[in-house]
Amino acid sequence: MIYPIVKFGNPVLEKPSEPVTVFDDELKKLVADMFESMYAAHGVGLAAPQIGISKRLAVVDITFKEDPEAKLVLANPEIIHTEGRHTQNEGCLSIPEFREPVTRARKVTIRAQDLNGNVFERTGEELLARAFLHETDHLNGKLYIHHLSALKRDIIKRKIRKLVKAGEW
Numbered sequence: 001m002i003y004p005i006v007k008f009g010n011p012v013l014e015k016p017s018e019p020v021t022v023f024d025d026e027l028k029k030l031v032a033d034m035f036e037s038m039y040a041a042h043g044v045g046l047a048a049p050q051i052g053i054s055k056r057l058a059v060v061d062i063t064f065k066e067d068p069e070a071k072l073v074l075a076n077p078e079i080i081h082t083e084g085r086h087t088q089n090e091g092c093l094s095i096p097e098f099r100e101p102v103t104r105a106r107k108v109t110i111r112a113q114d115l116n117g118n119v120f121e122r123t124g125e126e127l128l129a130r131a132f133l134h135e136t137d138h139l140n141g142k143l144y145i146h147h148l149s150a151l152k153r154d155i156i157k158r159k160i161r162k163l164v165k166a167g168e169w
């Protein structure tokens, strides 16, 4: 099932999510739906709050279906190590049409649980590191625009308010 993507302005995006505690068939179905919804929206990462579900769960595939091994399920992810700095344009499915350069760590190690609840660690660089940080932020109620200057963030928020008024958001 393809879920509609929740957009900026919905409070679910700005509150911390609840830990995943049950690793059952329902979770597997939800994760399958999250991958489907992410691909339908042309994204490389999706966090559960973005489909209105306040759970510490995210999916990532920075290869966009090219490499099945690149499909990652992150339940209860934690950033355990960061290194270096890297600046790149970043966007978010919940803030469509906007992109801004964001400086983040270049190399990131994450610890998370897989679909069966097994704990694993994974280190990513550049785009994958960025995806780990961006999706973990989502689960803490944080969006990439929170990493921008207050001025840039206000400009984006003002544009979004206009789109909301026009019924285009």
Ligand code: NI
Pocket: 091, 092, 093, 094, 134, 138
């Ligand atoms: Ni996002």
